[in-house]
Amino acid sequence: MHGLPFLLAAGNVTEKLLSLSIADLVIIAAYFVMVLGIGWYLKKQTQTGEDFFLAGREMTAWIAGLSFLSANLGSLELMGWAGAAYQYGILATHWYWIGAIPAMLFLGIVMMPFYYISKTHSVPGYLQLRFGEDSRAFAAISFAFMTILMSGVNMFAMASVMKVVLGWDINFSIWVSSLTVAAYVALGGLKSAIFNEVLQFVLIWAGAMLIPILGLIESGGWSGMQARIAERLGGQDYTHLWSTMGRFEDNPMGIHWTGIVFGLGWVISFGYWTTDFLVVQRVLSAKDLRSAKMAPIIGAAFKMMVPFIVILPGLLGLGLLDAKLLPESEVATTPGSYSYNDVLPLMMARYLGPGLLGLGITALIAGFMAGMAGNVSAFATVWTYDIYRAFIKKDASDAHYVGMGRACTIIGIFVSIGTAYLVMQFSSIMDYVQALFSFFIAPLFGTVLLGMLWKRATPAGGFWGLVAGTVSSIAMWFWVYLNPNALAYVALSTHAKPMAENMYRGLWSWLICVGVTVVVSLVTQPKPDKELVGLVFGCTEIPSEQHVALWKRPIFWAGVVAAVFVGLNLIFW
Amino acid sequence: MTKDSHLSIWFFVGILLSFYGLIITGAGIYGLFAPPAVVLASLHADLLWGLILLALGVFYCYHFAPGKVARSKLDDL
Numbered sequence: 001m002h003g004l005p006f007l008l009a010a011g012n013v014t015e016k017l018l019s020l021s022i023a024d025l026v027i028i029a030a031y032f033v034m035v036l037g038i039g040w041y042l043k044k045q046t047q048t049g050e051d052f053f054l055a056g057r058e059m060t061a062w063i064a065g066l067s068f069l070s071a072n073l074g075s076l077e078l079m080g081w082a083g084a085a086y087q088y089g090i091l092a093t094h095w096y097w098i099g100a101i102p103a104m105l106f107l108g109i110v111m112m113p114f115y116y117i118s119k120t121h122s123v124p125g126y127l128q129l130r131f132g133e134d135s136r137a138f139a140a141i142s143f144a145f146m147t148i149l150m151s152g153v154n155m156f157a158m159a160s161v162m163k164v165v166l167g168w169d170i171n172f173s174i175w176v177s178s179l180t181v182a183a184y185v186a187l188g189g190l191k192s193a194i195f196n197e198v199l200q201f202v203l204i205w206a207g208a209m210l211i212p213i214l215g216l217i218e219s220g221g222w223s224g225m226q227a228r229i230a231e232r233l234g235g236q237d238y239t240h241l242w243s244t245m246g247r248f249e250d251n252p253m254g255i256h257w258t259g260i261v262f263g264l265g266w267v268i269s270f271g272y273w274t275t276d277f278l279v280v281q282r283v284l285s286a287k288d289l290r291s292a293k294m295a296p297i298i299g300a301a302f303k304m305m306v307p308f309i310v311i312l313p314g315l316l317g318l319g320l321l322d323a324k325l326l327p328e329s330e331v332a333t334t335p336g337s338y339s340y341n342d343v344l345p346l347m348m349a350r351y352l353g354p355g356l357l358g359l360g361i362t363a364l365i366a367g368f369m370a371g372m373a374g375n376v377s378a379f380a381t382v383w384t385y386d387i388y389r390a391f392i393k394k395d396a397s398d399a400h401y402v403g404m405g406r407a408c409t410i411i412g413i414f415v416s417i418g419t420a421y422l423v424m425q426f427s428s429i430m431d432y433v434q435a436l437f438s439f440f441i442a443p444l445f446g447t448v449l450l451g452m453l454w455k456r457a458t459p460a461g462g463f464w465g466l467v468a469g470t471v472s473s474i475a476m477w478f479w480v481y482l483n484p485n486a487l488a489y490v491a492l493s494t495h496a497k498p499m500a501e502n503m504y505r506g507l508w509s510w511l512i513c514v515g516v517t518v519v520v521s522l523v524t525q526p527k528p529d530k531e532l533v534g535l536v537f538g539c540t541e542i543p544s545e546q547h548v549a550l551w552k553r554p555i556f557w558a559g560v561v562a563a564v565f566v567g568l569n570l571i572f573w
Numbered sequence: 574m575t576k577d578s579h580l581s582i583w584f585f586v587g588i589l590l591s592f593y594g595l596i597i598t599g600a601g602i603y604g605l606f607a608p609p610a611v612v613l614a615s616l617h618a619d620l621l622w623g624l625i626l627l628a629l630g631v632f633y634c635y636h637f638a639p640g641k642v643a644r645s646k647l648d649d650l
């Protein structure tokens with residue numbers, strides 16, 4: 001779900017892409033003042049563990065929903081997927097539509113009741129309630145480790161982008177951004193992170209929306225843009241979603257529709273959106289069950305619109321930019337060239353004058369910082385509740401755990417800074433962190449899904465399924481790493497690009513997780529039904545919504561979003 | 574937010590959008606006399622966008638001001 005594979009270009013470009021005016025700098029400075037002010041203001045409201053780790057469970061559906069979406073709408077996403085659209089065309093939209101919408105609706109309607117009714121603080125916390133301490137420990141340690149690494153990678157990527165785009169010193173970017181994030185998360189906890197994510201959401205739209213509008217005016221509308229792309233690129237189709245996916249070699253991504261539907265649309269997407277605690281934590285902060293169910297649906301509605309400010313600028317760049325952008329590997333050897341990932345800054349430079357440019361850059365900075373804050377706040381929760389309280393100090397006071405949460409926010413930031421400098425020395429770490437992250441997501445989805453929907457799943461089945469799925473995912477990655485010909489087995493084609501390999505590896509590891517969980521569960525003793533109340537379908541009474549007007553019911557809005565989703569796919573087929 | 578005694582996030586959004594609206598509108602007015610070196614500068618997108626941000630910001634500041642009922646009807650969904 002991250003755009004990092006596209007952003008490995010630190011230092012390759014010697015000239016900065018953009019120059020800022022005084023107005024731009026004032027706009028950027030105002031953002032920093034505002035986020036620190038919000039953190040300071042929220043400190044007074046953050047007294048208990050519930051306040052610090054779950055934002056007091058008082059967020060409305062709108063705030064939880066926008067925060068849920070924003071936790072994934074970082075700047076790496078914006079720049080990486082705009083670059084992907086330049087490279088692969090409209091196919092990149094699949095990551096926003098089929099790769100997100102069905103999973104977000106499923107989370108809201110099917111899974112959220114169990115997360116919310118169980119009153120868990122985290123996804124590993126749910127695993128503990130459902131499958132016991134072993135599964136919780138495995139999920140919590142892997143999540144905490146990966147989250148803090150991701151935060152460091154995010155930090156380094158931001159500093160790299162600021163260097164390439166604005167010519168800013170890498171050390172300056174790392175320290176200013178990380179200390180700001182440390183201050184506002186340590187002060188206000190999850191509430192502070194959520195407020196800043198909502199702010200980031202508004203800034204991203206305010207800063208990026210003019211680019212596609214002006215781009216469409218310049219190119220003469222959608223058909224004008226299609227004509228320009230066809231004129232430049234000849235035969236290959238860059239503007240249809242599904243019609244080129246019948247064969248691996250017919251589309252720029254080298255992927256078959258089965259990889260998109262089953263790998264991305266099912267396993268990767270459902271794994272990320274329904275079990276990655278970074279995003280689920282935002283929904284757990286909702287004030288009641290109906291808000292918790294509505295939040296992912298509101299997030300899905302806005303998610304469908306994101307391609308307008310991410311994919312469309314990439315496509316417009318393909319049709320309008322004079323320079324031909326290149327892969328990262330070729331930029332280093334071609335002086336004066338730009339990479340795919342530079343398409344968004346180049347489009348900013350094309351249309352945005354003083355003031356507007358500052359707003360666009362502020363949107364990017366806000367996205368990076370919100371991404372870091374999301375990682376750090378999720379890390380603080382999982383460390384404090386699922387590792388520290390579970391295995392190190394069980395019976396401390398609530399105030400002690402809040403203190404621990406604040407302390408490990410600061411520690412987490414410093415570990416992230418260390419990771420950022422490590423990545424600076426060994427940039428290939430960034431690839432490995434991405435791969436490591438993907439190892440856990442697909443199997444975890446298998447475990448949580450069976451845990452929620454199949455009461456016969458046993459603690460042993462859940463644990464061994466999770467371990468088998470994760471280990472098999474790692475084994476497949478090493479197999480292809482050591483023997484590239486293995487791609488023909490793992491991804492079903494030697495034409496498959498790394499992205500396609502991830503899809504299929506996720507699918508196989510999920511199937512292995514589910515298979516092992518089922519087999520082990522059938523030969524081990526299940527928990528009695530009374531211990532599964534509030535955790536599993538069939539043992540949990542979901543509050544009825546019959547008394548609520550139809551237009552206020554989550555299922556109604558999920559249907560509306562689903563209908564629009566189908567319509568968009570048909571329009572751009 | 575659900576607790577009316579607390580400032581809403583939308584109030585903070587309003588403050589920031591108003592400030593940005595003012596700065597960008599100012600830059601847009603300056604651009605009427607010295608157009609920036611960007612494509613489609615003749616459309617004066619900065620001036621229009623600045624005014625839109627300013628209007629939105631003022632609306633959010635007013636609607637979610639401290640002391641007012643800081644909840645949208647949409648929150649009741």
